[in-house]
Amino acid sequence: MFTIKRINVEAGENTIILNSTDAYEMGLRSMDRVKVSSKKHSITAIVELSDTLLKPKEIGLLHTAFISLKEKEGSSVEVVPAPRPTSIDYIKKKMNNFELTYDEILRIIKDIVNKNLSDIELSAYVSAVYTRGMSIRETKDLTLAMIETGDTIDFDYEKIFDFHSIGGVPGNKVTLLIVPIVAATGLIIPKTSSRAISSPCGTADIFEVLANVSFTAEEIKHLAEKVGGTIAWGGGVNIAPADDIIIRAEYPLAIDPYSQVIASVMAKKKAAGVNRLVLDIPVGPHTKVESIDLAKKYSRDFITIGDELGMRVKCAITYGGQPVGRAVGPALEACEALAALENKKVPNSVLEKSIGLAGMILEMAEVPPGKGREKAKDILCSGKALDKLKEIIDAQGGNPDVSSESVQVGKYSQDVTSDRDGYVDSINNKSIIKVARTAGAPKIKGAGIMIHKKKGMKVDTDEPIYTVYADNKLKLEEAVKIGNRLRPILIEGMLLETIASTDKLIMYD
Numbered sequence: 001m002f003t004i005k006r007i008n009v010e011a012g013e014n015t016i017i018l019n020s021t022d023a024y025e026m027g028l029r030s031m032d033r034v035k036v037s038s039k040k041h042s043i044t045a046i047v048e049l050s051d052t053l054l055k056p057k058e059i060g061l062l063h064t065a066f067i068s069l070k071e072k073e074g075s076s077v078e079v080v081p082a083p084r085p086t087s088i089d090y091i092k093k094k095m096n097n098f099e100l101t102y103d104e105i106l107r108i109i110k111d112i113v114n115k116n117l118s119d120i121e122l123s124a125y126v127s128a129v130y131t132r133g134m135s136i137r138e139t140k141d142l143t144l145a146m147i148e149t150g151d152t153i154d155f156d157y158e159k160i161f162d163f164h165s166i167g168g169v170p171g172n173k174v175t176l177l178i179v180p181i182v183a184a185t186g187l188i189i190p191k192t193s194s195r196a197i198s199s200p201c202g203t204a205d206i207f208e209v210l211a212n213v214s215f216t217a218e219e220i221k222h223l224a225e226k227v228g229g230t231i232a233w234g235g236g237v238n239i240a241p242a243d244d245i246i247i248r249a250e251y252p253l254a255i256d257p258y259s260q261v262i263a264s265v266m267a268k269k270k271a272a273g274v275n276r277l278v279l280d281i282p283v284g285p286h287t288k289v290e291s292i293d294l295a296k297k298y299s300r301d302f303i304t305i306g307d308e309l310g311m312r313v314k315c316a317i318t319y320g321g322q323p324v325g326r327a328v329g330p331a332l333e334a335c336e337a338l339a340a341l342e343n344k345k346v347p348n349s350v351l352e353k354s355i356g357l358a359g360m361i362l363e364m365a366e367v368p369p370g371k372g373r374e375k376a377k378d379i380l381c382s383g384k385a386l387d388k389l390k391e392i393i394d395a396q397g398g399n400p401d402v403s404s405e406s407v408q409v410g411k412y413s414q415d416v417t418s419d420r421d422g423y424v425d426s427i428n429n430k431s432i433i434k435v436a437r438t439a440g441a442p443k444i445k446g447a448g449i450m451i452h453k454k455k456g457m458k459v460d461t462d463e464p465i466y467t468v469y470a471d472n473k474l475k476l477e478e479a480v481k482i483g484n485r486l487r488p489i490l491i492e493g494m495l496l497e498t499i500a501s502t503d504k505l506i507m508y509d
Contacts, residue, residue, distance in 0.1 A: 001076045002059040009062050012248055013115045014045040017060035023049050026081060031118060033082040036069060043068045044082050046118050064115060087111040088121055094128040102141040109145040112242045122249045126257060134259035136301060140308050142259060146267035151217045151238040153190070153273040160273045161189045161361050164265055165280035166298070167199055168288025170432050171323035175203045175231060176337035177354035180388035181379045182361050183229030190224035192234035192272050194247065200436035200448055201330045204233035209334040209407060209445050211398025227395045228388065240267040256288060262301055270309050276364045277306065277313045278357055282320030286429040292317065314360055318353060322427040322455050325350040329441040329448015331409045332469065338404035341386040355380060410446035410469030412476045416483055418459045422493040427455055431488035439470040439479035446471050453489060465489045
């Protein structure tokens with residue numbers, strides 16, 4: 001028997017530490033598996049070794065393993081060697097470019113959810129799906145496996161609506177307008193959102209500036225039925241729980257495998273009880289989807305999977321050649337979204353995209369075809385959408401009296417100015433993202449970028465083209481340096497180059 005010692009170190013998987021002497025006697029090496037059992041509970045965990053942290057017959061449980069085992073420090077447990085998960089063989093099968101069966105995919109997802117895979121093995125899975133891809137049948141099976149391994153919400157309504165953007169373009173705060181517009185008509189829209197994967201913020205990061213976003217499945221159902229809509233973090237519930245674990249592996253690699261994108265979106269929506277879905281697919285250079293052809297492929301596959309799941313899906317291919325609006329970063333985007341709802345002057349891209357997508361959702365209900373956009377605009381301009389958002393904020397524990405002027409942004413800021421006269425030729429989304437993340441977004445809510453000049457706009461020498469916000473001076477300095485190196489906003493003069501004849505005379509016979 002071994003005595004539990006808690007090790008307050010975060011780990012994504014179940015990890016335990018053994019004294020090297022004990023491990024040697026049990027024939028164990030680093031990264032082997034063991035079964036740890038008490039009288040009431042047991043877990044399978046990955047082994048690490050130490051000669052200094054633990055005495056013989058002590059077992060160190062890192063945070064995740066300690067929580068999973070549900071036993072107190074000092075309790076006695078039995079430790080025996082355990083076989084490695086069979087899902088590792090299935091991951092290797094996918095790495096070798098073979099199709100996986102439903103049972104094989106389900107085994108992988110179950111081991112991910114149960115934290116039976118190490119970070120290395122999880123990264124191998126993500127890399128295999130990224131490089132080898134999945135067939136449409138595998139993608140459907142992956143979606144079903146992700147649903148099966150989590151909770152589901154069942155609403156007592158025939159039609160449940162939702163909206164989702166697959167991301168890739170910074171500044172896409174439109175959910176904060178779309179949800180209240182739709183909910184203001186009496187429809188149910190239980191929006192669950194992700195946190196940032198490779199962007200400066202996800203919708204959950206933005207709305208967390210205004211209200212709580214972590215709820216159980218039952219709480220989301222109650223909130224949606226009470227006020228018509230929610231904006232909640234999908235990772236805060238046990239709906240398709242594999243998704244947020246997989247995101248953790250995708251994040252350092254900055255990749256989003258095609259099939260995993262589709263399965264993650266559709267699993268979370270189906271599990272949340274959604275049967276009417278509008279999808280935003282932004283297209284443009286330096287985005288997740290850089291071509292119309294790829295966007296059309298996504299659209300076809302999303303609709304196909306939707307049909308298989310009994311969901312009506314509409315896809316909108318939208319312009320993603322530059323950020324939506326001017327604000328990039330959680331608090332900055334919350335301000336811009338609130339300003340739009342308050343009918344203050346905001347960039348047309350925020351209004352047009354929000355109204356257009358909300359109109360598509362309304363037309364999936366009872367609004368006549370072609371009339372959805374007009375209806376959505378009326379709701380926004382009348383102030384009904386703002387009232388509904390404040391109702392949602394209040395229901396989710398936030399301050400309903402919040403306004404675009406009261407949201408706190410980073411206390412340190414610095415303008416970045418143009419070194420020439422000219423016009424904005426292009427904006428590099430990926431570079432904007434890097435600058436905002438260097439400033440601290442999304443973890444630091446007030447960090448980010450406010451863009452002053454967008455594509456086609458005239459710029460004078462020494463005129464600010466964007467402002468960086470941060471909560472400490474060091475982060476601010478680092479972000480400005482990155483921006484100066486990457487030049488995310490490219491300024492070109494009207495005169496690109498001069499070519500003149502030489503002064504030398506050419507004599508001809």
